[in-house]
Amino acid sequence: MQVTSSPALFTPGGVVTRFAPSPTGHLHIGGARTAVFCWLLARHYGGRFVLRIEDTDLERSRQEYTDSILASMRRLKLDWDGDPIFQKDRFAVYDAAVERLLASGHAYWCACSPETVEAAREKARSEGKKPRYDGRCRNLGLGPGPGRTVRLAAPAEGRIEFDDMVKGRLAFEASELDDMVLRRADGSPTYNFSVVVDDAAMNITHVLRGDDHVNNTPRQILLYRAFGAEPPVFGHVPMSLGPDRQKLSKRHGAKSVMEYDKDGFLPDALVNYLVRLGWSCGDREIFERDELVQLFDGGNLNRSPAAFDPQKLLWVNAEHMRRNAPEALLPELLPFLKTDGEGGAQAGADADRKLVLACIGMLQGRARTLKDLAGQMRPVLTPADDLTYAEGALESLEPDEWTHLAELRERLAAVETFDRDTLHAVVQAYVEEKGLKFKAVGRPLRVALLGAVNGPDIVQVMQAAGREDTAAKLDRALKLAAGAGRIQPTGGLAVPGNHG
RNA sequence: GUCCCCAUCGUCUAGACGGCCUAGGACAUCGGCCUUUCACGCCGACAACCGCGGUUCGAAUCCGCUUGGGGACGCCA
Numbered sequence: 001m002q003v004t005s006s007p008a009l010f011t012p013g014g015v016v017t018r019f020a021p022s023p024t025g026h027l028h029i030g031g032a033r034t035a036v037f038c039w040l041l042a043r044h045y046g047g048r049f050v051l052r053i054e055d056t057d058l059e060r061s062r063q064e065y066t067d068s069i070l071a072s073m074r075r076l077k078l079d080w081d082g083d084p085i086f087q088k089d090r091f092a093v094y095d096a097a098v099e100r101l102l103a104s105g106h107a108y109w110c111a112c113s114p115e116t117v118e119a120a121r122e123k124a125r126s127e128g129k130k131p132r133y134d135g136r137c138r139n140l141g142l143g144p145g146p147g148r149t150v151r152l153a154a155p156a157e158g159r160i161e162f163d164d165m166v167k168g169r170l171a172f173e174a175s176e177l178d179d180m181v182l183r184r185a186d187g188s189p190t191y192n193f194s195v196v197v198d199d200a201a202m203n204i205t206h207v208l209r210g211d212d213h214v215n216n217t218p219r220q221i222l223l224y225r226a227f228g229a230e231p232p233v234f235g236h237v238p239m240s241l242g243p244d245r246q247k248l249s250k251r252h253g254a255k256s257v258m259e260y261d262k263d264g265f266l267p268d269a270l271v272n273y274l275v276r277l278g279w280s281c282g283d284r285e286i287f288e289r290d291e292l293v294q295l296f297d298g299g300n301l302n303r304s305p306a307a308f309d310p311q312k313l314l315w316v317n318a319e320h321m322r323r324n325a326p327e328a329l330l331p332e333l334l335p336f337l338k339t340d341g342e343g344g345a346q347a348g349a350d351a352d353r354k355l356v357l358a359c360i361g362m363l364q365g366r367a368r369t370l371k372d373l374a375g376q377m378r379p380v381l382t383p384a385d386d387l388t389y390a391e392g393a394l395e396s397l398e399p400d401e402w403t404h405l406a407e408l409r410e411r412l413a414a415v416e417t418f419d420r421d422t423l424h425a426v427v428q429a430y431v432e433e434k435g436l437k438f439k440a441v442g443r444p445l446r447v448a449l450l451g452a453v454n455g456p457d458i459v460q461v462m463q464a465a466g467r468e469d470t471a472a473k474l475d476r477a478l479k480l481a482a483g484a485g486r487i488q489p490t491g492g493l494a495v496p497g498n499h500g
Numbered sequence: 501g502u503c504c505c506c507a508u509c510g511u512c513u514a515g516a517c518g519g520c521c522u523a524g525g526a527c528a529u530c531g532g533c534c535u536u537u538c539a540c541g542c543c544g545a546c547a548a549c550c551g552c553g554g555u556u557c558g559a560a561u562c563c564g565c566u567u568g569g570g571g572a573c574g575c576c577a
Contacts, residue, residue, distance in 0.1 A: 022577050057576060114575060121573090130502045131573060149575055167505070176503055176573085184575040191577045214504060215572040238506075239570070247570075273512095276526095280513055283525040302513080304506050305570060312512065312527040322540085366539050376539095427536095442536040454538035 015047030016205045019073075019080070020195070022054040023065035026256035027072040029308060030210070030240040030248040033274040037237055038208045039078040040275065040296040050202055051080035054195070055088045056188055072257035076267050077289070085202070087194050094189035097197045097227075098150050098182055106226035107182055109142040110151045132178030150183040152226065160218040165208070165235030166301040172218040180219055192216055196223040199232060206298070208235045211305070235298070238278055241307040248308060264336060264371030265313070269320035273313045277306045286319045318368040326360035329370075333360065336374035337381075355381065358464045362456055379450040380465055384472035389451040394480060396453070401444035402478070402487045404430070408441060409474040418467040424459045448477035 017038040021031055042049035051073065055061035070084065101107035112133075121131035138153060154177050161171040182193040189197070195216075199207060214236045224231040240248045248254040260270055272287050279302065281287075281295050321329070330353075337356070359377040367373035379387060397405075408430060415422050427445075431438055445458045449465065462470045481487050 020577090024577075054577060060576075110575095117575085125501065125573095128501050132502095170504075172504075178573095181575050186575080188575085190575070195577090210571095211505070212571055213577095216577095218504095236505085241570085243511080245569080276512065278512090283514065285512090285526055306513090307511060309511050309527065315527055318540095365541095438536045440536095446537070452538090456537095456539080458536070 014205060015042055015045035016050065016203050017042040017047065017208060018050040018052050018199070018202065018204050019078075020052040020054050020198075020209075021069050022057065022060075023062055023069060024057065024060045025065055026258060027069045028248065028254040028256050029260075029274065030254060032072065032076060032257050032270070033240055033277055034208065034210055034237060035073065035078055036076070036271055036274050037279070037296075037301075038206075039080075040292055041206060041208060041298050042081075043293045044296050044298070047205070048081045049079070050082065050085065050204065052085040052198060052202075053087065054191070055086055056191070056194055058088065058188070061088070068256070068258060072261075075261055076257060076271055078271075085198065087189075087198065090194075090198070091188065093201065094183070094194055094197055095187070097193075098189075101152070101182065101226055102150065104226070105153065107150050107152050108138055108140075108179075109144060110137040110149050110179075110181075111140075111142055111145065111147070112137060112149075113147065130176055132176075133180075135179045138179065147185045149181045149185050151179040151181055152222065154179050154219075154222055160221050162217065162221060162231070162234055164214075164217075165206070165233055165298055166238075167214075167236055167303055170214065170217070174218075174222075177219055177222065192219050193223065196220050196227070200224065200227065200229045204232050206233045206235065208237060208298075211236045211239045235301070237301060238303060238305040240277055241305050243307060243309065245307055254308075260313075264369035264373070265317050266320045266324075266332065266370070269317040270313070272320065273316045276316075277308065278302045286316065286323075288323075314368050321367055321369070321373065322365045324364070326357045326364065329360050329364060329373075330357065333370050333374055336370050337377070352381070355464065355466075362460050362464055366456060376455075379452070379455075380461060384469065384476045387451050387473060387476065389447065390453070393447045393452055394477065394484075397444050397447060397481070397486075399487065401440065402481050404434075404436070404441045405444045405448060405474060406478055406487070408445070409471065409478065412462070412474070413467075413471055418463065418470075420459055420463045423462050427459065444477075445474075449473050 019035040019038045021027060021035075027035070039049050041047075051070075053066055053069070055066070073080065098107065102109075117133055120134050125131045133151070135151075135153075137151070142148065155174045158174045159171050160174060160177075161169060164170050180192060181190050183189055198204075217234050217236075221231050242248050242254065257270070261267075268289050271289065271292070275287070275292060275296065276285065279296065279300055281300065287295070333356075356377070359380050360373070362380075363373055363376045367376055382388075408427065411426050411430060412423065415426055427438075427441060430436075431441060442458050443453055445462075446453055446455050449458065449461050449470065455461065465473070478487070
């Protein structure tokens with residue numbers, strides 16, 4: 001079920017969208033998806049994308065979260081136009097707006113305490129009616145005073161209708177709505193009020209937001225009417241659910257964008273995955289960023305909630321990993337090479353650039369995340385003396401395998417050019433000469449060079465590591481084996497560096 | 501309770517005009533092939549139109565109801 005966008009709704013170049021998070025937590029995956037949709041819509045139509053921080057709740061808003069949200073947006077490369085707007089800097093604007101509504105008779109002062117209002121609500125609830133404020137102060141002609149709020153004088157009847165970009169035509173009865181508070185007793189503006197004032201002031205043309213805001217929309221439309229302003233186009237994207245099909249939230253294990261960053265996910269992959277949650281383009285799954293901008297026109301948005309699937313995210317990430325050039329992956333990978341393990345520490349140095357790029361090229365198709373890739377690169381980048389072996393790997397090698405290793409060590413040391421073809425020829429010749437299967441030598445070589453029985457093409461590994469490093473790693477393995485008495489120093493085995 | 505929304509494989513989804521759908525793709529799962537191990541890749545399998553009525557020559561597609569799920573009912577955002 002979907003609604004195809006009607007081009008008539010859009011004025012090319014005139015589209016202005018916004019993302020308006022409140023800094024009461026990190027940007028999690030659900031919020032990020034909304035941000036992606038808003039950003040894409042603006043970019044597709046060559047319009048503007050505004051970032052507004054809704055920090056009117058002084059109690060819960062924290063600078064740390066604002067910073068984190070901004071960092072997440074940058075990390076996802078969702079660039080916004082102009083400076084971020086902070087609502088707490090705009091209280092004067094909201095005050096002035098309240099005054100206008102008061103003056104035009106669209107709002108009034110209310111002296112009811114939160115307790116009275118709650119009691120009235122409770123009463124309505126118990127009578128099976130919609131809990132709403134009864135408007136008792138509406139015609140009292142009250143003025144400002146301590147503890148007093150300003151409420152909207154909402155119409156008692158009529159229908160409020162609008163065409164939702166994703167849901168189609170929606171209608172609400174005015175009688176369902178009550179006289180909402182616009183200005184709190186402490187003078188701060190309420191959410192619905194500040195949103196409308198700002199969206200109008202910033203000429204927002206398209207409000208794309210979570211489904212949990214549909215019920216706010218008729219209230220906001222009422223406010224636009226009170227101001228005599230034209231409402232924007234609204235679009236409510238379905239909620240994203242956790243794998244457990246519960247609404248995605250912090251306490252339901254919704255991870256933040258920054259956590260995925262730490263886990264080694266590529267920004268483009270995250271954006272790709274997120275946008276496919278509730279949007280589709282035929283059978284396509286993998287999109288580059290610019291393709292998304294080109295393809296996403298606000299249509300084809302799904303109406304039903306979508307569950308987040310970590311496994312598919314992993315797959316999308318793997319796809320992006322392999323599509324990138326090693327040079328493009330390198331800067332993303334650096335932090336993971338640096339923090340993980342001792343051996344990879346100098347990997348970022350210029351001297352190692354070629355080696356690192358070769359490793360990326362060799363391994364990028366095998367890794368699902370940057371973290372994963374860095375882990376797979378580590379044994380290759382680690383000097384022989386620091387190489388660690390997987391539990392039981394050395395011990396698992398048979399005497400014959402050690403023999404092959406010792407022999408191969410000599411033959412490999414003797415090759416003229418240390419390139420893939422030559423190395424392969426040497427190993428292949430040995431295998432045929434002895435009437436072996438390749439795996440008879442592949443396994444011990446992998447253990448010696450990678451510290452594990454599994455890994456990429458071992459000839460490629462040798463070439464990437466280079467002549468010295470390969471020799472050093474073979475020597476070390478042999479030495480350890482001799483030390484543990486797994487190979488007899490006799491039998492004509494030349495084990496360099498072995499002192500018996 | 502009241503209001504709003506949603507409903508295709510386990511998951512993300514395709515499915516403009518109802519017939520091309522014995523429902524397609526992708527992730528996951530399970531087989532097999534490839535192979536130098538693992539991974540990749542390739543091939544294949546499993547697997548869905550919530551139910552009931554109606555409209556129609558014909559419905560996953562339109563209408564109604566039921567059921568199930570979600571959301572909202574704050575001087576939070």
